[in-house]
Amino acid sequence: MKPGRVIGRVVCSQKYPDFKGERFLLVQPTDWKKNDRGEPIVCTDAVGAGYEEFVFYIESREAGLALGEKEPPSDASICGIIDGVDMEDEVWK
Amino acid sequence: MEIGMVVGRTWATQRHESMQPLRMLLVKPYNPVKEEYEGLPYLCLDKNINAGVGDQVLMVDDGGPSRMILDDELAPVRGFVIGIVDDIHINEKCRRQLFDD
Numbered sequence: 001m002k003p004g005r006v007i008g009r010v011v012c013s014q015k016y017p018d019f020k021g022e023r024f025l026l027v028q029p030t031d032w033k034k035n036d037r038g039e040p041i042v043c044t045d046a047v048g049a050g051y052e053e054f055v056f057y058i059e060s061r062e063a064g065l066a067l068g069e070k071e072p073p074s075d076a077s078i079c080g081i082i083d084g085v086d087m088e089d090e091v092w093k
Numbered sequence: 094m095e096i097g098m099v100v101g102r103t104w105a106t107q108r109h110e111s112m113q114p115l116r117m118l119l120v121k122p123y124n125p126v127k128e129e130y131e132g133l134p135y136l137c138l139d140k141n142i143n144a145g146v147g148d149q150v151l152m153v154d155d156g157g158p159s160r161m162i163l164d165d166e167l168a169p170v171r172g173f174v175i176g177i178v179d180d181i182h183i184n185e186k187c188r189r190q191l192f193d194d
Binding site for chain 2: 080088
């Protein structure tokens with residue numbers, strides 16, 4: 001599970017039927033000090049995250065499981081909103 | 094399975110219900126041949142191991158074993174601490190061969 005920051009949302013009116021009712025959010029992957037790292041990705045949302053929130057997301061098969069038993073074909077899913085990180089400074093990269 | 098060091102902790106009130114009662118640790122992967130820590134720390138869960146910051150641990154970064162540990166076939170979890178490492182031995186000859194590559 002990796003950290004990221006929600007930077008926007010994506011709206012699709014035409015989508016695979018199992019995605020009905022799910023939200024797509026644009027997430028910028030970060031490190032644990034909220035510095036950007038790599039290219040933004042689209043994640044489905046399992047917890048109700050909003051703009052600028054610091055979240056963690058899960059990739060691969062488990063992303064579908066996060067959205068319930070119908071298992072939509074998602075490959076990244078937001079699984080939690082991070083309240084705080086406690087970490088020694090020299091090892092965060 | 095990978096070796097790593099616990100470098101921090103994180104907490105989240107709002108998270109998926111399957112991981113609700115578990116501790117969340119940040120584990121930085123360790124390369125035992127080069128003897129250095131490398132890469133972005135993973136978020137790992139800890140059930141009944143009680144690892145703390147500074148411990149060298151054994152972890153899995155995969156969904157199958159994680160769901161087995163939680164005993165829940167539908168849990169969206171990936172990454173679990175499964176042991177605390179006491180000692181690592183590498184044959185010196187093998188280490189030198191790996192370095193030459």
